[in-house]
Amino acid sequence: MTGIRDKVGQSGTRLPHVSRRQILIGATATGGLALAWTFWPRAYAPNLTAARGEHIFNAFLKIGEDGHIAMVVPQCEMGQGVTTLLPQIMADELGADWRTIAVETAPINPLYTNTLVVDEDSAVFTPRRLVPDFVSDVRGWARREWAVRHAVMLTANSSSVRMFEGPCRDAAAQVRALLMMAAARRWDADWEQCDTEGGFVTLGQKKLRFGDVAAAAALLEPPAEPVYRAASADPLYGKELTRLDLPSKVDGSANYAGDIRLPDMVFAAIRQGPLGATRLKSIDRKAGMASPGLLHIVEHERWFAAVARNWWAANRALDHFAPLFETAGTPISSGRIDKALAAALKADGYRIVKKGDVAEAMEGRTKVAAHYAVAPALHAPIETRTATAAPDGGRLRVWVATQAPAQCRDAVAQATGLAPSDVTLFPVMAGGSFDACLDHSAAVQAAIIALQIKRPVQLAWSRAEEIMRDIPRAPARARMIATLDAAGGIDALVARIAVPPTNHEVRARLFDNTPADVAQRDAAGTPDAVAIEGLARVYDIRHFAVDHCPADIGLPTARWRGNADSYTAFFTECFIDEMAARAGSDALSYRMAMLGKSPLLAHCLLTATSLAGWEGGISGTAQGLACHSMRGSHIALVATARPSERGLQVEQLVAVVDAGRLVNPAIARQQVEGGLIFGLAAAVGATTDYEGGIATARKLGQLGLPHLAQIPELLIEFIDSDREPGGIGEIGVPAVAPAIANAMFAATGHRIRRLPLSAQPI
Amino acid sequence: MTKFSVNDRPVEYRMDPETPLLWALRDASNLTGTKYGCGTGECGACTVDIDGEAIRSCMVTIAECEGRFVTTIEGLTRDRSHPVQQAWVADQVPQCGFCQSGMIMAAAALLRKNSNPSDAEIDAAMTNICRCGTYPRIRGAIRRAGRVLRGEERIAAAPPPGIRPADAARAVPALKAPHER
Structure with a gap:
């Protein structure tokens, strides 16, 4: 299928006008760049999975024959309400009944790239080697292309709505058009005369549930440009709807990374020593190995982990092992920080x-x-950094809250020697974050531990570790x-x-x-x-x-x-x-x-x-x-x-x-x-x-x-x-x-x- | 040594008796609604009800719980019907939600003793830490839950879990009951 569905998430409207000539200039002048661009894929397909009776329409929407609408949110829910806000935008454009909305987190896909953050913080996201400096339009365009290619699905910069309102609205408009087309075929009518309201396609007195036409609609070709719904008399947009995540957050059922339970899973605690160029120097093996409940230990160049049947036993074992670290160079201190700041101010x-x-x-x-x-x-979220990892044949599954899922997966892959495609990341809600979840240490550590002990493991940092190792x-x-x-x-x-x-x-x-x-x-x-x-x-x-x-x-x-x-x-x-x-x-x-x-x-x-x-x-x-x-x-x-x-x-x-x-x-x-x-x-x-x-x-x-x-x-x-x-x-x-x-x-x-x-x- | 009641069921934990209750609940009973935030009794994310008192479960060992009645967020109600849970949703209190089980357990214990607490009494009872900043809504939500307990107000803000598809379809025209398919 073609049309806007392939543009969703790429923020086409923000692309500068780049003439073919400009690209050629940029390309010729930088040699390898031309080659790289040639091989970058231009179109991406959604990689969602459908439950029984569910039909995938695009990267943001699925509709079930029972009438439920699954909305895909490509941002990390860390309390900001994004798993309500983006669905609210889509439900409004779709003409859905709010009570039929379900939310799923997005899989990693370039379609969900946050190009807005990439533009706003160009200094952060400009790959130095790949981008010519002298043609600013090309530079911006290349930066976005690079971000899309790397599926930079960042949650940052208060950008969720600013970035995704457009793509979500377009995705919903497309689905709405398809539903109306399918209904119009049944009625032998002109689809553009149809409307949607409360989860129904309507035409005069005629009504059909979304769920009834979903199967047929998913097979149709959408219009090339989005056709938006006329302003509703009672729009969902702007309403003080109750957040969809609240019921699960008042009965303890909301699952964070530390709430994942898997058969045979064990619990790990970790010590990482001082910030800086720190190496694990020694452990008191004799005292440590006698710790009650200890199952495994994992010695890493930079950290030491103990594994037990419950987290407290693992953390207590660490006390017995009393790991020692050595740090190269001048240790960090408040005095040194102050001096460096004062010196920089004078220079x-x-x-x-x-x-x-x-x-x-x-x-x-x-x-x-x-x-x-x-x-x-300090970030000091109440949830300390936590990740769950499980080996799965030659592959690995990881549950973690992350504000950059593709980069988290790649970090895990690089640290474990697995191919990125062999690492499956399950993004979960964050217990606070405040940008702490841009750090992927816990996911990487959990992955290394899981592969070494060959069983599912849940790693949680202690509060002391969270304070000492927070960047x-x-x-x-x-x-x-x-x-x-x-x-x-x-x-x-x-x-x-x-x-x-x-x-x-x-x-x-x-x-x-x-x-x-x-x-x-x-x-x-x-x-x-x-x-x-x-x-x-x-x-x-x-x-x-x-x-x-x-x-x-x-x-x-x-x-x-x-x-x-x-x-x-x-x-x-x-x-x-x-x-x-x-x-x-x-x-x-x-x-x-x-x-x-x-x-x-x-x-x-x-x-x-x-x-x-x-x-x-x-x-x-x-x-x-x-x-x-x-x-x-x-x-x-x-x-x-x-x-x-x-x-x-x-x-x-x-x-x-x-x-x-x-x-x-x-x-x-x-x-x-x-x-x-x-x-x-x-x-x-x-x-x-x-x-x-x-x-x-x-x-x-x-x-x-x-x-x-x-x-x-x-x-x-x-x-x-x-x-x-x-x-x-x-x-x-x-x-x-x-x-x-x-x-x-x-x-x-x-x-x-x-x-x-x-x-x-x- | 470690026999007590958790959410109205008798339990014996075959763990080190020095294990803090928090970890018995989370890692042995899989009652993960109770959260670890600090391990030193400061954040309150692990607050549970023990014999009617709001207690930081990271600060009591399972040995100390012998013979007592422990209630976690999962056991507060099975259907989110506690006035505190309902008020929490009606007033949109939670943000990230991580500290909220502890907050709700502390609020429920407070209201059980005093259904009409003053601001000072609420402040004294609610010493849990929240980083998202849900504080401004907490006094109001506790007062609202108090009104419900005293029979002055009714709220139905959070639906119970496990609504059957057929029941949902009866209430929502856009949904179809399974047998209709």
């Missing part, structure tokens, strides 16, 4: 963003500067330098940001399976545009520059909910607040004066301040303001916070968000609530120090994560909008810390320039 950086002429504008003028520091941020979001420092105009407004701004080039590390780990310490060393010193993203993005400042000062901190770093925006928003919003105070200006009007080119954010800011009863931010009010835009969404936040005898007390957060059109306002609200609380946790904790190569925190309670009693009153309002949907998963995170820091200044007169918030000077 030359790379100018990534440039507008106007900052050098000339600042020449001979009084400069105002401030220095900020942000600690590493955190990078620590960062910034020096913000401004010159002001006569009215105290910012005339020129230079932001120098010392931070490791995280995204090059991520690429090497994700696509080349480079060990984290090697990836860290290889990336050291390289510029990374994604690492400084979001700094003062929204403000219209005449002369403006952002420098990336790559810091070689020794500690590997990773992506995290909010990524770079989680620290750049802190630098920006705190500094703007300082400048407003210096100018004797209201933090609101000071910002508004610079938001001429960000009307949507300005609207959020006005709405939030009016909702919160903004008192001007003057001293003694305890109110602080911050705003931010990312991934097509905007947030303005008013925090009320003051010191108390129990420490920092955040009393209220008032947020106004413009995230464009909302597929499901209830889920959007959940995501913003979650983002705000994730931001709150990062403002007060979610970090660790490092000493001798190891995190000093070992227990969850040492991370300072908030409990219910510490949660402020939240007031969240969404701006009504018809705009294309913006990202919703991360927008709540970045503005929280600066809003609280600014509120603390209003309450106490002291500036906090550190994250987690601390009055300690830098």
Whole structure:
């Protein structure tokens, strides 16, 4: 079958216009590239399986003769509600009855490539060797081709709806047309006169269930272009439908990687030693082998695992084995990290963003500067990293939560010497993640253990292991330098940001399976545009520059909910607040004066301040303001916070968000609530120090994560909008810390320039 | 030494008596609704009901459970009908869901003793950690479940599991009962 079904997921509309001539130029100039492109397959077929009575229509939809509709979701459900959102879009376009929807996770297939993330984070996803630098259109096109070829089905960057709304809608429109065609044949009518509603094809008074025409419809040729359903009187899109995953999440039946049970399965625990170039040195074999319940041990170059009939026995055996590790090079420590960041800030950086002429504008003028520091941020999901693996003849089955399934499968294949086609990956829900599931260590380790002991095994990291071996979001420092105009407004701004080039590390780990310490060393010193993203993005400042000062901190770093925006928003919003105070200006009007080119954010800011009863931010009010835009969404936040005898007390957060059109306002609200609380946790904790190569925190309670009693009153309002949907998963995170820091200044007169918030000077 | 009742059934675990209850439930009984999050009693994901008290199951050994009555999320109800479960769905509390079994068991134990708890009582009882940020809905959902327990409100937010296809077809016109095929 041809038509749009072959284009689904390839995001055809986003392809730039590349003339044949441009491709030829690109190809001839790079030799091997022309050859590579020739052999890249152009069309991919769905690789779904059908249950009895089920008919496969395309990569996203199957319909059963009993009337159920199976919707295929190519993203990892990690709490963001994607297994409800994408089905909701499809059910709406299809004219389905919501009660007939079933959800399946997608198999690995290039059809599900997330080309949007690949475009947004081009620095991460551009394979260096394959792509010519000089023709930008070809470069973007080649990057997408490369991503499709590697089935980069990433769940990241709050992109699920932004990426898949189009393909899901097209897939549903195609199925709808086919159902109407099949019904029209029965009625001997014109299919374009038909409609769909509530799971029926209709024509006047005539009605046929989807299930009744599914078999015939699946054999028909769809129209070449999608024919969309006219706006319904009662659309599913925009409704506050109950998440489909909730019933299973209130009775304990939702299965995560650690809930898989297989015949003869055993349980493994692991020790991996310090971060860095670490090798397993020795174990106390005599003491260890006497451990009750011990079944197997697996010694790996970089880790040691014990296997028992239950996980606790396996983990206790590890205590007896007391594995010793040795780490080459200077061990990671907080002191060393701080020194490396400070040194990077003093050294030359790379100018990534440039507008106007900052050098000339600042020449001979009084400069105002401030220095900020942000600690590493741990993911700390409640589910520790877990994977289940089972040998299956010469093949292997793996159950794991992953945000990059094809890359996870490839990592397992590479580590075990199996062909990727001999590794079957079953993606399961993640118990949190916050981008931790871009790391595939647990899947690889479980696979190695399973093959060595020749039986199904479930590996779960202990909490201590999860804290010590988590690759955190990078620590960062910034020096913000401004010159002001006569009215105290910012005339020129230079932001120098010392931070490791995280995204090059991520690429090497994700696509080349480079060990984290090697990836860290290889990336050291390289510029990374994604690492400084979001700094003062929204403000219209005449002369403006952002420098990336790559810091070689020794500690590997990773992506995290909010990524770079989680620290750049802190630098920006705190500094703007300082400048407003210096100018004797209201933090609101000071910002508004610079938001001429960000009307949507300005609207959020006005709405939030009016909702919160903004008192001007003057001293003694305890109110602080911050705003931010990312991934097509905007947030303005008013925090009320003051010191108390129990420490920092955040009393209220008032947020106004413009995230464009909302597929499901209830889920959007959940995501913003979650983002705000994730931001709150990062403002007060979610970090660790490092000493001798190891995190000093070992227990969850040492991370300072908030409990219910510490949660402020939240007031969240969404701006009504018809705009294309913006990202919703991360927008709540970045503005929280600066809003609280600014509120603390209003309450106490002291500036906090550190994250987690601390009055300690830098 | 390790004989007790789990979800109203008598069990004897032939495991090391020092094994924390959590791992007997998960790895021997396959009651995987109870989750491991920290092993140190801090996150509360492993909360179960022991003789009416919400207890972190990673902090008690199976020896200490001798003769007691343990209820896990699987045994709270068989059909999601507990007012806390219903309120949790009605208020769309769960996100990733991993900590929610523990949250629900803690809330159910609280309401059994006090069907109308104050904010302070809720905060004192709900010390579980959630990273997705479901907190803002928890007080409201507990209050709603309390209203249901006191007979002031009825909710039917989460359907029971195992609905028969024929029953589903009776309620949903787009579905077809098996015998119709």
